[in-house]
Amino acid sequence: MEAWKLARDGASVRAPLLASDLHLPMKNNPMLNEEVARIFENMARVLAFKGQDRFRIMAYERAAVSLRDLEEDLAVIAEAGHLQEIPGIGHDLAEMIEEYVKTRSIRRYQRECRGIPEGLIELMAIPGLGPKTLALLSKRCRVKDFDSLKQAIDKGTLSRLPGFGQKKIDNLRRGIDLWLGGKQRMLLGVAMPLAEDLLENLRKIRLVERADVAGSIRRRRETIGDMDVLIISRDSPRALEQAVKLPVVKQVLALGDTRATVMIEGGIQVDIRSMPEESYGAALQYFTGSKQHNVHLRLLGRERGLKINEYGVFRGNKRLGGKDENEVYGLLKMPLIAPELREDRGEIEAALEERLPKLIDVGDLKGDLHTHTTFSDGKATLEEMVEHAAELGYEYIALTDHSPSERIARGLDLDRLEQKMEEIERLRKKRGNRKPHILCGAEVDILADGKLDYPDEILARLDVVVAAVHSAFRQARDRMTGRVLDAIANQHVDILGHPGGRQLGAREPVELDFERVVAAAIKAGVALEINGSMYRLDLTDVQAKAAQAAGALLAIGSDAHSTPQMDQIRFGVYQARRGWIEPRPVVNTWPFARLHRWLARHATRRHAISA
Ligand SMILES: [Zn+2]
Ligand SMILES: [Zn+2]
Known part of the structure; x- marks a missing residue:
């Protein structure tokens, strides 16, 4: 069997899932940048397909690259009127971005696509299938979508074309594999609430005695494909009949006596299987x-x-x-x-050998050390964030707004940082002994040269310093590693934020000598973050495991830009669990007194935390 036939042969191909399909907020949603980047990328492909001017094509390509490198989200930049400050974005592209932010579509793109079958535009994203080749295929083999392309390969029509040797066809197959693999996965943070909603609804069906989700969602993989759900029912045909009528179900693909396949919101395919009670554990394990x-x-x-x-x-x-x-x-x-x-x-x-780790749980967390407020690009005020932390039962919360280089994210200059410190002081007084302890922090940019974005005497006055890379993501490995090591060596740095710099499905991780970074962090007593934002989940599970094994400290942060996002710290915990992480090395499982001792570990540091 050819390799690419393994990839869901015959299954319908799903369009890439966009945040807008799920009505995720436009703001603070890195998917938005990715969506516009994808449109620009597609625009370049469509123009190339039509044989248009190379410079126009390159302009769109360059813009797509630039948007993927961008830390702040486009909605915020557009609102501030700073779009044209993004490298590669001129007047026309800025207008198109504004249009997308407002209407979630771009008319010029739609105009350019007119007359080209939608399925064909999709195929333009297949690595190794250039626009010229595609134009040839559409003319000579009547390829107009994925199915007709597959047929052309399977039936050998392709090999009759000039220039289509076996090697080229093999390459094409590999490209298709890659493409299929990438487009069929969805972020755990998007899929999980959908799965939870489905389960809740299934459990409400009287004939359903038990329902669980299995598969990669249950293993909490950072991205998931299809969903497997198991149920127990004494009357499974009737239970399934009712299940497929649930409002979350958008389409019924198959319905039998013990199994139903449906498409739910967000275009996720779900297999619901009814299992006999005596087999349920085995099935849950298997699936x-x-x-x-x-x-x-x-x-x-x-x-x-x-x-x-x-x-x-x-x-x-x-x-x-x-x-x-x-x-x-x-x-x-x-x-x-x-x-x-x-x-x-x-x-x-x-x-x-009975040496499984005693895994960390959400309940082990005593606080959150990475959050944003309205002082920078967050949506909730300082007080609202603190109040929510209290509701979560936290002992402490650090408010770590951006530093000035994050201009578009409204990073705090020294004056505004001063204001923030005063406001925190006021809030501490107002709240008296009520928990949580409020820590004044900052997420400080590690600048391209390794310097930090606040001077040392300012850093010394902060309770928590999260240092993070937010620019120049493509530095070579040596430079990037040196840059991060410089930051770790600064005695005021407590946490290295999202060390890999990746955004799932949107930006590749930076090049970094991870072992050296871990060794330096251990030496300096700096904690490596497992960033819980569902778009990041960074460190990866494998990196977290290695860091713990080496003896590093870790911190799990929500990177919340709103109060609901604080709850998403659970995704950071899931990632940690996948990395075998126990509570012990995770600094925000520590009681406040211990955390405080660690934060104040450098004698020169003047921590103003009210204990
Ligand atoms: Zn950050
Ligand atoms: Zn952050």
Whole structure:
């Protein structure tokens, strides 16, 4: 079988999911920048397809690159009237961006696309399928969408064209694979609320006794593909009939007695399977995956004469168990492995040797050390953020607005920082002994040369300093590493914010010698952040695991720009759990007194925290 046939052969191809489809807010939503970047990128492709002027094409390409490098979101920049200050954005492009922010569409783009089949425009994003080739394919093989392209390859029509050797066709297949892989995944932070909503609704159906989501959502992978849901019901045909009528269901793709496939809001495909009660644990284990974890587990079972599948654990024809997951793992002589660990990265060995980590939980967090207020680009006032922290039961909250280089995010100059300090002082007095402790912090830019965006004497007056890279993302590895090491070496820095600099589906991580950064952070007592923003989740799970193993301190921050976003710190915790993280090295699981000692670890530092 050709490699690319493995990728959901025959399945309908989903259009890339945009934030606007889900009615996510326009502001503080990095997807917005990505959406406009994609349109500009498509614009370049459409123009190239039509054989238009190279300079116009390049202008759109350059603009797309520039938008992906941008830290602040376009809605904020547009509102401030600063669009033309973005490199590569002139008057015309600025107008187009404004139009998109207002109407979520761009007329000029639609005009240029007129007459080209939509399916064909989509194909322009396939790596290795250039506009000229596509134009040829559309003329000679009547390719107009994904299906007709596949047919042309499968039937060999393609190989009859001039210049289409086996190598070129293989490359094309690889490109299609990559393209399919990328477009079918959705951010966990987007998918999870949809899954939770679906489960809640399923559980309301009287005939449904139990409902759980399995698959990559249950493992809390940073992006997910399709959704697998399991239910128990004494009358599954009727239960499923009612399930497919739920308002969240947008389309029913298949409905049987024990299984239904539907499309829910956001274009996610969901398989709902009804399982017998005695098999439910085995099924949950099986459909949670990962595939590698399950392969390893089944192999282990076979060595012990056991057969494990979605119906249970068997010796010969005798069922030994499968009612719940504990039984499945127990029959293999190991404790239950948390879903987040099931990636076959050593968790099975650890379970057998009874050295599984005691994973951190949302409830372990005693505060949030990375938040923004209306002083910079947040939506909630300082007091509202503090009040919400109180509602979350936090012992402390750090308000870490941007530094002046983040001009468009309204980074605080020294005057406004002074104002913020005064306001915090007022609020501390007003709230008296009520928790949380309010920490005056800043998210300070690590400038391109490694210097920090506030002078040392200012940093010394802040309770918490999160240092982060927000510009010049494409520096070479050596320079970027040196830049970050410089920041870590500054004695006022407490936390290295979103160390990888990536934005999921929007920006690749920076080039960094991660091991050196971890070693330096350990030496300086600086914590590495697991940024909980669903767009970042940075450190990655693998990096977090390595950092903990090396002995580094960690901090899980929400990077909230509004009060609801503070709750999204849970995604940071999920990421941490995937990285085997225990509460111990995570500084914001510490009680305030201990945190305070750590923050004040440098004698020269004058912390003004009211204890
Ligand atoms: Zn940041
Ligand atoms: Zn931030």
